[in-house]
Amino acid sequence: MTTDQTDISDVGAKPDNHVKIFDTTLRDGEQAPGFSMSTDAKLIVARALAALNVDIIEAGFAAASPGDAAAISAVATEITGPTICSLSRLNDKDIEASARALEPARHKRIHTFIGTSPTHRDAKLKMTKDEIIERIGRLVAFAVPLCDEVEFSPEDAIRTERDYLIEAVNTAIEAGATTINIPDTVGYTTPEEIVDLFRFLKENAKGAEKVTFSTHCHDDLGMAVANSLAAVRGGARQIECAINGIGERAGNCSLEEAVMAIKTRRDFFNLETQIETEKIYPASLALARVTHNPIPRNKAIVGKNAFAHESGIHQHGVLADKRTYEIMDAESVGMPANSIVLGKHSGKHAVRARAEALGFKISPQKVEDIFPDFKKLADTTREVTDAQLVKLITGNSAVDGRMGPWRMRRSDLHIDMEEGTKPYARVTLEHDSGEQHTVTHEGIGPIDAAFAAVCAITDVAGRIKTIDLHHEAEEGVVRADAVVTVDGRDYSGKGKEVDIADAAVAAFVAAINQAAAIRAVGEANYSNEAAAS
Template sequence: MATEHIFIFDTTLRDGEQVPGCKLATPQKIEIALQLEALGVDIIEAGFPISSPGDFNSVVEISKVIKNARICALSRAVDADIKRAAEALVYAKHPRIHTGIGTSQSHIQHKLRSTQDKILERAIHAVKYAKKFVEDIEFYAEDAGRTDNEYLARVCEAVIKAGATVLNIPDTTGYCLPEEYGAKIAFLRDNVKGIENVVLSTHCHNDLGLATANSIAGIQHGARQIECTINGVGERAGNTSLEEVVMIMRQHPYLNLDSKVNSKLLNQTSRLVSESMGMPVQPNKAIVGANAFAHSSGIHQDGVIKRRDTYEIIDPKEVGVDTSKIVLTARSGRAALAYRFKNIGHNLSKVELDIAYAQFVQVADVKKEVNDEDLEEILKREQITA
């Protein structure tokens, strides 16, 4: 079976930048956008033009330099928003306006103070108005995760008829379980007239730690676009992590789904975003965390040294990491110690290794991690010249 293409919609520069303290200047945004294009993302959501002059300018300047990826600008279902987004996209080679409105009863009643019928009218009008400026219109049904499926289907069918090309089904609050979210996508796929003519998109938040799982469930049930961010940055607990969904698809070829992302640039891109935003990546973060390919347990170290895939399902080089790390701690064994000695140019005999190991354990009980300088000191102290 041929592999189906999953569009990667990166919103690091829009949803990701909404994190308090992570404001980026236009030159930083341009640098990240160019890196995202090199990475191979299909769509770059460059900003929310009406929100500020700076955001407007960033979308304009990014549009000037990006040649291949689609450039998307966010708007609410408000004419002024949509017009401003269109103005910001005037230089884009492949422009997209992303407009929408809340569809859950909570949003309709408490946030918008409206009715389902009026929201439906606003959704249709927004898409038709946006269509006057660009051909590619993505509609988001905010809080779709908590929206009644029958009403959500009505909205989706109406905006398709109005001219939408992409339907974004956000789990805005990160509430859904993967089974629920997958079933919602399947319901729309099976019950919305004209759904075969548009792209269904996932946009999942990580409030309960399920953003990646929900996105994968979405594409398993018919979505063909994933909206995500580098390092999973975003509002509150963050968004779907780009690096995670890309590598999940690649590590499970039986899904017959893949992106065109150059995974060897993932680590480099992660570092750029982290440094630009001043947002450290947690060490145990999947794929790009400092400990993602680090081993400190003696049992694990012995297995990895003998054959990498005993404990690593991804070759570090595939995501831009030079090699696995054998970290020497009090839990490390002789195999790891011999490996690290060999790496710094010392091939110890069994007797020498036993002597060195006895000293190593004493050092490791005092220090969290034993480094190469400590190893050289052990050899000097024990007068081992191997």
């Protein structure tokens, strides 16, 4: 037990309307196939969670492997804000492994569990009810002096008989548990059922006033967030969740969705979290990058489409007052301001607004003139880019997909295995004038070097923001989608090549081309205005 435990409990006191956010991205989230993380990756996510100001970080399962224990210890050493937690089965060896891994943490929590439902008792544990109750009392008490807080979970609580669930909960509270977590381990419950269950537990558990009741919901039936929010209505004051909703099978309750529901509907829930919501999108993006699992485009709160509009009716409303179709500000979760996506569903108001944002003084008649060509172009591509719109406005429209003066002719990427030799790339681009330019450039890696060579040739300083690569097995090609930042504005580019590196470079060139095309129009406009004056 730490020497300042009394101070910790004083500092940790919260009003009854405070809902603790227990993040399990690094434990339950990482257990999902395809989301395994190295220690370095876990530290990146842990830093993002600390910036979010989550209450508890469940950093892993110490007894699962030496690597997991090391990762917990690394997080416990570096992260000083949130309580750091390790999961343990209800046995002395697991609990001791958690205590060792958590030793560097300022605030330590051991989260221990055992199955209580008939299925778990009979099929998995082969234990009687009385044997499980005895183990809960003995081993929760064993964990108490090894940490600052003990959390107990009756696994598969939702499918456990209520009279037996109460007995298990009472035993854990009496043994010293400070948090009682009620997991919907298999995503089976409904909002109506779980709100009633938590009210039942709050009213009937002995010592309920001394503990925090917690909810842990899985998304097998798509109700993890709804069930978690129902649980807090029933009296839960901790939500166990994960960034982007990752976790076993269909995932856990999504942190960003639960938090923003409580914030946006404060009038309904009358609850608060301490989450710095402006850090939500950066945390989501950090997880996507370290696990190489992109955020789904239609993901609530953090998906690319969450604050984007293509429908002409919606665009007209948002341009007049974004409250017509947005209940949150994109900035409130750390995303760029609302995005008007020009496509086949867009109307004239959106076309004119985007043109004016690009610096054009465009009349209503001009919009009428270019709108048929805009629709024709929109039918051939999912999104109309800024560069394509510029060509329409200036009378140089094209439907061939390539915008800007440059096309890629060759890219050669090299890594020399000799120590001290940096990776480099040789890139050849051809200008519309017919001239070819070749540059060799070093970089952190060969693709980074190729990007630097493209910038040197085009004289456009671009910084890669995101790049997604997808292998199309049937076509035998790699498709790349890149977002490149130039002068504070984001440009998107696409590439399709047989080689993964060539696809990445082609997408980067396409994005740089857009920036070059718009820069050229801006310079022409400036020259015309200067001549007129």
